Amino acid sequence: MHVDEEQLQRLVxxxxxxxxxxxxxxxxxxxxxxxxxxxxxxxxxxxIFILLGSLDHPRPKFDSAxxxxxxRRRNSAWIPKAAGFVVAAVLAGAAYAAPGSPLPSxxxxxxxxxxxxxxxxxxxxxxxxxxxVSGLTVATANRMxxxxxxxxxxGAIRVTLGDGHEIELRALGPGASFSSSxxxxxxxxxxxxxxxxxxIPKDAPRVEIRIGARRVFLxxxxxxxxxxxxxxxxxxxxxxxxxx
Amino acid sequence: xxxxxxxxxQSRRVAERAQSFDDEFAALFKVQYPRIYRxxxxxxxxxxxxxxxAQETFVRLYQRRSMxxxxxxxxxxxxxxxxxxxxxxxxRRIELLESNRxxxxxxxxxxxxxxxxxTHETQxxxxxxxxxMDERDKSLLLLRADGYSYKELAAALHLNxxxxxxxxxxxxxxxxxxxxxxxxxx
Numbered sequence: 001m002h003v004d005e006e007q008l009q010r011l012v013x014x015x016x017x018x019x020x021x022x023x024x025x026x027x028x029x030x031x032x033x034x035x036x037x038x039x040x041x042x043x044x045x046x047x048i049f050i051l052l053g054s055l056d057h058p059r060p061k062f063d064s065a066x067x068x069x070x071x072r073r074r075n076s077a078w079i080p081k082a083a084g085f086v087v088a089a090v091l092a093g094a095a096y097a098a099p100g101s102p103l104p105s106x107x108x109x110x111x112x113x114x115x116x117x118x119x120x121x122x123x124x125x126x127x128x129x130x131x132x133v134s135g136l137t138v139a140t141a142n143r144m145x146x147x148x149x150x151x152x153x154x155g156a157i158r159v160t161l162g163d164g165h166e167i168e169l170r171a172l173g174p175g176a177s178f179s180s181s182x183x184x185x186x187x188x189x190x191x192x193x194x195x196x197x198x199x200i201p202k203d204a205p206r207v208e209i210r211i212g213a214r215r216v217f218l219x220x221x222x223x224x225x226x227x228x229x230x231x232x233x234x235x236x237x238x239x240x241x242x243x244x
Numbered sequence: 245x246x247x248x249x250x251x252x253x254q255s256r257r258v259a260e261r262a263q264s265f266d267d268e269f270a271a272l273f274k275v276q277y278p279r280i281y282r283x284x285x286x287x288x289x290x291x292x293x294x295x296x297x298a299q300e301t302f303v304r305l306y307q308r309r310s311m312x313x314x315x316x317x318x319x320x321x322x323x324x325x326x327x328x329x330x331x332x333x334x335x336r337r338i339e340l341l342e343s344n345r346x347x348x349x350x351x352x353x354x355x356x357x358x359x360x361x362x363t364h365e366t367q368x369x370x371x372x373x374x375x376x377m378d379e380r381d382k383s384l385l386l387l388r389a390d391g392y393s394y395k396e397l398a399a400a401l402h403l404n405x406x407x408x409x410x411x412x413x414x415x416x417x418x419x420x421x422x423x424x425x426x427x428x429x430x
Contacts, residue, residue, distance in 0.1 A: 013412070052370065165313070
């Protein structure tokens with residue numbers, strides 16, 4: 001019996017493990033053909049690695065300070081925008097609602113509406129700012145909830161189970177922002193029509209997905225529950241339009 | 245301890261943790277940035293895209309504000325996802341190969357015309373072979389060529405560590421077969 005392909009490659013890469021591989025090392029001392037196979041594989045590998053080097057381009061100079069600055073900028077970029085929006089909305093609302101304010105009649109004139117007609121009070125609506133990132137990755141907790149704050153008129157959530165160790169969530173469109181705590185990942189998707197991709201580790205003990213208060217998907221051990229989730233091409237697809 | 249003292253101590257701890265993360269990040273960047281860049285460059289054949297993606301990978305790590313369990317595997321995984329998502333990668337690579345070809349033409353003054361032609365042919369054959377391989381095989385090959393351990397490869401590419409050797413041997417066979425075939429085809 002000679003070394004198998006796994007052991008041979010591990011000998012080449014100096015990646016032999018423990019007990020099961022001791023035999024391979026021992027065997028090599030006495031087996032000339034296997035020694036030759038290892039040497040030949042080593043030479044072949046060296047040649048391939050040299051060829052791969054021909055693909056390299058000169059590496060651009062870059063320092064971590066620039067990355068840190070970008071990371072900080074991006075983390076804080078939404079704060080002044082959001083604050084500005086809130087202040088503007090409050091001021092506009094106050095000006096509109098103030099007694100004797102000319103704004104309601106001005107608005108009525110612009111809209112061509114009779115001032116005596118009941119005026120529709122504008123419903124406060126949160127305009128979603130572009131998300132600072134298109135997604136995030138979080139470590140899997142024992143019990144994890146992914147919560148979409150609102151339902152959407154359009155879009156879908158595609159869930160895949162993979163071999164990774166973290167939950168990955170991506171928004172494939174604008175209008176969603178994310179936040180996370182130890183056991184909850186929240187997607188503020190009000191007004192968005194984005195699609196979402198969620199990769200859940202197969203070995204995650206318990207992960208649920210909720211849209212508002214409604215649970216639309218639950219993975220508990222190997223068990224998958226979700227009356228709104230359709231299995232399609234290895235993905236569980238939850239369409240927002242189907243949730244009321 | 246008064247409430248105020250307690251708050252000061254907590255603020256200091258938060259600041260220390262932030263500083264500690266920044267230091268760890270800077271140290272990791274120094275070692276891993278060249279490796280991630282090289283991997284993405286070899287995978288895509290597009291140095292500009294590789295630079296953008298490598299930077300974005302590290303920006304995401306910085307935004308995470310905590311180190312993953314296996315930072316090198318995490319970086320590869322994120323970098324690879326970004327590469328997959330780069331919709332215009334193919335178009336950009338083709339444009340870049342063209343521009344590289346002309347740059348290279350003017351920078352080979354010390355080579356004879358015959359040597360330069362041979363170098364280009366070798367590069368083109370290696371590129372074709374890499375592009376023809378499936379993503380797992382080329383990642384295994386490129387990352388191992390850059391010294392990543394079997395454990396790191398298994399974690400980054402979500403593979404069973406016990407079969408990395410076999411997969412690596414297959415990836416090498418696949419590369420060699422396509423590379424040699426393209427030589428005969430000329």
